[in-house]
Amino acid sequence: MENIPESSSKGTKRRRDEEESGDGKTPSLELDLTFSDTLVALRIMRAQFPHIPKVSVEPFMLKSQLYSSVKDRTLVDRELETLRRDKVLRVFKLNTGQDDHAVMFLDDYINQIDRAVKRIEGEKGGENEVFGWFKTHVLDSKLETGIEHQELCSLLSLGGKVKDSHISLLINAGIITRQLIDPNMYWFAIPSIGSLLKGLSQGRKEVISLLSRRRYKEMMLASLEKKRLRMSPLDMRFHLRDLIGSGHLRTDQTPSGLIIRVSKD
Template sequence: MSKRFSSLKSAERTKKKCEFVPWNLEDLVPEHIQNGNVQDALKYICDLSPYIKHSGEMPLIAMKNQLYSVMASRTAVDQGVSHLRETGVIRVFKTSLGQDQFCIMFTIDYIKHITEQFKATCKGEEQPKCLTRFLEEVLSNPTDITVEKEFLIDKHGFKDSDVTELIKIGVLNVKDAGSWWLAIPSVGCFLKLLRKGRQAIIQIIRRTKYREINYKMLLSRKPPTSLKFGFQYHVHDLIGADLVRCINSTTGVLLRIVND
């Protein structure tokens, strides 16, 4: 076995704690984000993608798993997300990407996205009263990732026809009888591009000689057209989702596909 591979294996054995997120060694994530609060980390992630931030076509979304790749403690992430959700600062959404993969939006950005999406898709139409009530009454209260019948219909007096309209608008998805997922209008486009970005970077890594790539070298490449959100945004997604892991080496942080 070559000396190069021996050193990597040794690093894996002796630095298990650093293997997952060794960003501090390369200053790839600011220290105040690594050891700060979840709210600042969420803002940091959203700012990583100019396309998401400035295109006007995408909601300002971060994946919960991305927080695991920029903060030093998973426990701090879970506790911080729970606190921000319980205080109504953020909304958490189930996705089709996997059981433990969730979207996060700041509530203020979520409300703005809903109103802008309605104006864009229903030009000239007046905002329905059920949507106005949803924004004012439902979103003024901290909610879980689901909305129950007791809360929506029994407590706030929404009718079945109102619920049907809210599903059509895209703020609710049916979970089961008497329960709905809180949803993001037009989130399908975001998830589609996120999947394409994951696949694109994984393919780049697989084509390298040793099926691993230096993080800084990856950033220096011209992004493929399918990588809409930028390398940094997608890499943090891959690491946090346990699809790619970080390995310390003498040349910097290497990205290697998990179980490849």
């Protein structure tokens, strides 16, 4: 992770020390729910991304999770934009909801692309060159979440002669996806993330359902975060940050600790 700038916040080192000390257990979400700035939040959440057997996806975060962790949403948007323009990270539009966006550090995203390339190596022998063109010419100059077909071809052509089969290869590898409303536009995508996005949608419903069955539609955070989800490979911590940030859940401080409640419609 060479391109991730060091934060000057002392809290980063303190939290990292807590994570690495003792029995290796992650600190309670109640002690680690809010952060002073976006980069600190991203780095901690990256470190806490759940280990998921049989799924080869680099850690990613959701914009909604940042909204739950850094209270000033305007600050989050501004700092995300700066980090994106500085090529520290990429932002991706997800198909799980109108406002759903994933965030991944650029180094991790390039590693994810390399994994996708290895997986299909040999299938299209001489055409795998397009992945190098994509990393060198497209990622370096196109920082937005989407790209138009003609612009994609123009940037790729800086590496060599572009064929339709090159574009198909990028789509099949999961690196770009066609936008449904405009077939001439593509979203940049995270390869191999499909099963996790399904789990994200199902896990959201499962957490809301779990709380909705309680008498007051609430539960102590300390108890809730110990629950295991049946429908999602992502852990409870991941989902709670997402649902709090998106406004589906809210937190209230009590003498006994933090309570998580279903937000009233």
